Amino acid sequence: MEGLPNKTKKLLKNFALIGVLAIALYNSVYFKPLDEVVSARNSLDFDPALVARNFVDKGLSEVGTTHVSELLAQLKTDLEATLEEKGNKLGIGKDYYFMVEGKAQVLDILEEEVVVGLDNAAADKIYIATDFIFGNAIREASGVFDIGDYQNTMDFNNISIELNNIVREEVIPPFLKNIKQGDHVYFKGAVKVNKKNPNLDRMRVVPLVLKIN
DSSP, X not given: OTTSOHHHHHXXXXXXXXXXXXXXXXXXXXXXXXXXXXXXXXHHHOOHHHHHHHIIIIIGGGSOOEEHHHHHHHHHHOHXXXXXXXXXXXXXXXXXXXXXXXXXXXXXXXXXXEEEXXXXXXXXXXXXXXXXXXXXXXXXHHOOXXXXXXXXXXXXXXXXXXXXXXXXXXXXXXXXXXXXXXXXXXXXXXXXXXXSOOOGGGOEEEEEEEEEO
């Protein structure tokens, strides 16, 4: 800048300073796409506990169920067809889910489950889970929750967590407090059947409804 008038030099320096400040300001501000902002806001507004509560209180009665004796008989007769035609599953996995109900008699009360005997020709036993309640059995068996309806997989998975919390905190404790061997019970809940390892002799029900008759 030698040979330039002082006034011109000062003006060029001011322009250079303005340019540096503009670059610094630009780099310090991060503009998110609108859809990401909306998604984040909606995620913050999403309440999985409320969704789970509404399902248990209002939606469960609308969910179709299969009598567990009928389901077992169908699975033993034609496993693949029953899974594909009547089961719900997420993605391409081998786990299929069903919402079942039934009446049975308490045979044994174990640390993690209650063993009940069905009043059917096969005298099948069913295991009602009373501990280690986790996973997506209820959400998937219901058939009413679609991952495409939620902003992200975390929201979708949190529904399962809250459904399981309701089972652990509200469904199981009063049942265990009053149940005894020989009692007749009604149950409604979710079961998972793996296509490669169905293990039908030890079907485990995650209960949503438990009543002592």
